[in-house]
Amino acid sequence: MKIYSFPQGGISFDDMTVPPRYSSVIAFLPGLSVIPLVQHTGCRAYPIVSVGDFVREGMLVGRGQGPGSANVHATVPGRVVRMVSWKMGDNHINDALVIRMAGSFERLGKREEFFPWRGLSPLELRRLISEYGIVEMEGVGSPVSDMLKSLHSIKEPYTLVLRCVFDDPWLAADYVLCRERIKAVVEGCIITASAARVSRIVFAVSYKEKELGAELLDEAESVAQGLPLSLVLVSSRYPQRNRRELMYALRLYEKREGLDFGSPLFLGPATAAAIHDAVKLKKPILDRYVAVGGSAVKTPQVMKVRIGTRIGEIFAECGGFIDTPQRIATGSPLRGRVVADLDEPVVKTTYGVFAILEKQMGGTAVRNCIGCGECRVVCPVGLDPKVLYKSIHTKQKGGAVWERAGECHGCGCCEVVCPSRLPLSTTIVNSIYGGHPDVS
Ligand code: SF4
């Protein structure tokens, strides 16, 4: 099968401080868990429990308030001991229920019960996905039921694309999940296809993971019941979460094979598995796979962590820090969000947590542009980040250079390669979008 490269730009990204990809380690259950009432960029859920109440594992504790909002569930049994609010690294204020673990678990350690879903209508499937608070388990974390509902009115065919492009070492958690829960990932895709009347499923897989692609396809063929399936192998350049670049690779494949994918619906493997759990196990998102690493961490590893576990506890389970970290953030070093406090919890979208030493950052001092042109070379959409950055700083936005500025998707490549440590993508994205665009 032909391998397609992204058309331009991108960077190669080796990082020896990421966790190994063999298997996951189950993290300790948190004695105190912090359950934020919003775990994505949408609206906050309305709390339906109060301080002093006892909650069960998986119980609804925050009700979503319409489109853009998602239900929130307790991930451990216990008592709500207080409500807290704090300012996050990006200055947003978040609030959360703090639950002190107590009592017995209803799901943990118990045999799973499977519920039949084949006879359910798309509406019923979407209702279950909404009820169990399923959001995209990465990026901005859009509620999946909203995504599926918006597709419902589209007339043209559309294709579900399972994104399994894992060469970015910081996608280790997704990779391990895909290996350990391949049946749930595949069935999650089939459920989604039924909920949204998808006309084809495409498995977009890294070329280096051909075998995994074949396994996904094999697994899907046994449960797809005639739904067309395709395996598309893509090359291993960053940015790999970038929808636009991946779509380009898919369009080339489509043309070559004489297919019509129509509009794409992208899902990551963690989201597909969460959809499976909601519909087939009637289970909210209680935990997730998280890649924990960075040069400051003694023993990087992929961990299966309860939502609400404080980030400081996860680092402690990885042996703590070698030295004082210069930067602690969630996501990946390429596209991370700085953590303001080690008491911040793991949420539904936390796929990675890292702590890095100053030497891994290549120094922290910002210097003047030396005109090396590296940022322009790596930009996947052919912008000149240096010029955009300069025009923002001199308050001279406008003219030809800004006509295409909206094509910036915040991949972070320019910022990573800049030898002067200029905050290029951060500044450009803030200026254009007032925050991070939904491109992951
Ligand atoms: S962040 Fe924007 S300007 Fe920088 S490389 Fe990516 S697309 Fe180009």
Ligand code: SF4
């Ligand atoms: S990579 Fe940094 S130093 Fe080089 S041209 Fe771009 S902004 Fe200037």
